[in-house]
Amino acid sequence: MAHSIASIAAAIGAPFEGDGALLITGAAEPAQALAQHLALATNPKYADGLRLGHARAALLWPGADWQSLGLTAAIFAPRGRLAMAGLTQALDDGPAIAAGLHAMTVVDPSALIGEGAAIGPFVTIGAGARIGPRARIASHVSVGAGAVIGADALILEGVKIGHGVQIGDRVILQPGCVIGSDGFSFVTPEVSGVEEIRATLGMRGEIRHQSWHRIHSLGAVILGDDVEVGANTCIDRGTIRSTQIGNRTKIDNLAHIAHNVTVGEDCLICGMVGLAGSVRVGDRVVLAGQVGVGDNLFVGDDVIAGAASKLMTNTPAGRVVLGYPAIKMDKHIELQKAMRRLPRFSTRLAAVEARLGAEPEAEA
DSSP states (O other): OOEEHHHHHHHHTOOEEEOTTOEEOEEEOGGGOOTTEEEEEOSGGGHHHHHHSOOSEEEEOTTOOTTTTTOSEEEEOSSHHHHHHHHHHHHOOOOOOOSEEOTTOEEOTTOEEOTTOEEOTTOEEOTTOEEOTTOEEOTTOEEOTTOEEOTTOEEOTTOEEOTTOEEOTTOEEOTTOEEEEOOOOEEOSSOOHHHHHHHHTSOOOOOOOOOOEEOOOOOOEEEOTTOEEOTTOEEEOOSSSOEEEOTTOEEOTTOEEOTTOEEOSSOEEOTTOEEOTTOEEOTTOEEOTTOEEOTTOEEOTTOEEOTTOEEOSOBOTTOEEETTTTEEHHHHHHHHHHHHHHHHHHHHHHHHHHHHTOOOOOOO
């Protein structure tokens, strides 16, 4: 589908110059751009790439001399990545899912399908489920009994939605994610070794045989409006109350959200993050890749945790943390610098001891 420069500029709220009627059919990096592409060059460092490519129009940094770059038209973006958000939305036609129900879809007679919904092949929709208007469901999706999917939701291939799960409007679920798997909750009749070391911080008494009894998950999962969940991410249902993800929160691929977790609004949870049971996360929290949060902990509003951080204690609002265990980022960086100096300090200390005739300390 072709779009004019003027219509794209209007869609992203950015000014343009040159031929507003020029049509483009897609976007490309500057050096690879063809004549029908809009080249993405939001920083002066990409100018040389424009000269290598064949684009007639580009998304440029403010103040760029677009004519000297050999362009016919240009759109100017004060915030390049923000402009790309609007641009990619305008150019994304989404998956091709035919309107209505595919002949190979199985829908329980008691399920309700909203007006304008598009449901692909090999989808199963359980008893009492409700699919909102204009929702799009790709192939091989399973929707459990009593589940609710909101308006304009996009559920991609192979997603599994458990019984009783509630999914808000405009939610996007990427391929293979599981919403509403049972929580990992088990208990022993006697005090377990885990409970013992929690109380003693590592000291154990007699080690006894123990077996685990399953605690069933009676709650569900509630996803707010405009939530996105990445491929192969799993969100467990709650034990009694439901696991909840707040409005507009975005979760990356391969994350795990355990039972009873509550995540606030506008959070960003990156790939391979793990939130243990009953964690509470505030609003606007950013957890970078491979962050782990121990069970029953609280992460306050506006916390930012750097990649691979392990949060072992409650984290107050607004704090920026890094490391294992996670501490204030500036303190962590200071400690890392000191650690790198240790071999040099050890060598210097050995030299001083040799001059003083001190006995070297025995190695452990």
